Amino acid sequence: xxxxxxxxxxxxxxxxxxxxxxxxxxxxxxxxxxxxxxxxxxxxxxxxxxxxxxxxxxxxxxxxxxxxxxxxxxxxxxxxxxxxxxxxxxxxxxxxxxxxxxxxxxxxxxxxxx
Amino acid sequence: xxxxxxxxxxxxxxxxxxxxxxxxxxxxxxxxxxxxxxxxxxxxxxxxxxxxxxxxxxxxxxxxxxxxxxxxxxxxxxxxxxxxxxxxxxxxxxxxxxxxxxxxxxxxxxxxxxx
Numbered sequence: 001x002x003x004x005x006x007x008x009x010x011x012x013x014x015x016x017x018x019x020x021x022x023x024x025x026x027x028x029x030x031x032x033x034x035x036x037x038x039x040x041x042x043x044x045x046x047x048x049x050x051x052x053x054x055x056x057x058x059x060x061x062x063x064x065x066x067x068x069x070x071x072x073x074x075x076x077x078x079x080x081x082x083x084x085x086x087x088x089x090x091x092x093x094x095x096x097x098x099x100x101x102x103x104x105x106x107x108x109x110x111x112x113x114x
Numbered sequence: 115x116x117x118x119x120x121x122x123x124x125x126x127x128x129x130x131x132x133x134x135x136x137x138x139x140x141x142x143x144x145x146x147x148x149x150x151x152x153x154x155x156x157x158x159x160x161x162x163x164x165x166x167x168x169x170x171x172x173x174x175x176x177x178x179x180x181x182x183x184x185x186x187x188x189x190x191x192x193x194x195x196x197x198x199x200x201x202x203x204x205x206x207x208x209x210x211x212x213x214x215x216x217x218x219x220x221x222x223x224x225x226x227x228x229x
Contacts, residue, residue: 004157006157033216035219040123040221040222041221042204042219042220042221042222043158043204043219045216048216058216088155090157090158092157092158100146100163100165100208102148102160102163103148103150103158103160103217104160105150105157105158105159106157107156107157108155108156108157110155
């Protein structure tokens with residue numbers, strides 16, 4: 001079945017460590033997104049990519065980095081520069097169709113910094 | 115700037131009763147509006163969207179939403195609530211500024227359906 005796979009589902013990290021969250025999709029979508037979810041704040045956009053080898057900062061990109069070397073993959077690295085990294089991270093891709101396409105989401109990765 | 119507001123943090127309804135989850139928006143131009151549902155520790159699932167046309171949009175799981183341009187609202191509705199509808203619901207609007215094609219999400223409304 002087509003979909004978006006995020007891994008790991010749960011991750012614990014010590015302060016000062018970088019961690020990479022995986023996002024893979026087999027939907028053949030060009031556009032992919034990373035959102036961060038905190039209680040009571042909804043979803044905030046970290047980075048997005050509209051096509052391979054191109055990505056743009058979202059609203060809260062500081063302390064994060066991404067790459068888009070393949071259409072299927074859009075990994076997110078949470079660096080030690082991110083001051084408050086404990087959150088639920090959601091990866092999504094968008095159906096083709098210019099502005100009207102909806103987002104498909106993965107199951108999320110919950111990162112906890114100890 | 116585009117934005118959406120969900121004025122209620124939580125909505126409580128008895129099973130079998132109609133439910134409404136409210137959403138208002140602020141955009142320049144014609145809005146593209148979406149509703150998503152999230153179950154605990156899961157990703158978001160698309161429910162429905164309004165792009166143009168009929169103001170009443172039907173979606174998944176028996177949900178529908180009514181677009182009201184004069185009130186800048188896009189409330190989610192269901193005629194008869196189920197306990198299994200209990201979840202977190204997000205309204206979203208397409209950011210029409212630039213070429214980002216990103217969605218701007220509300221803060222979410224927790225729907226609790228009591229048996």
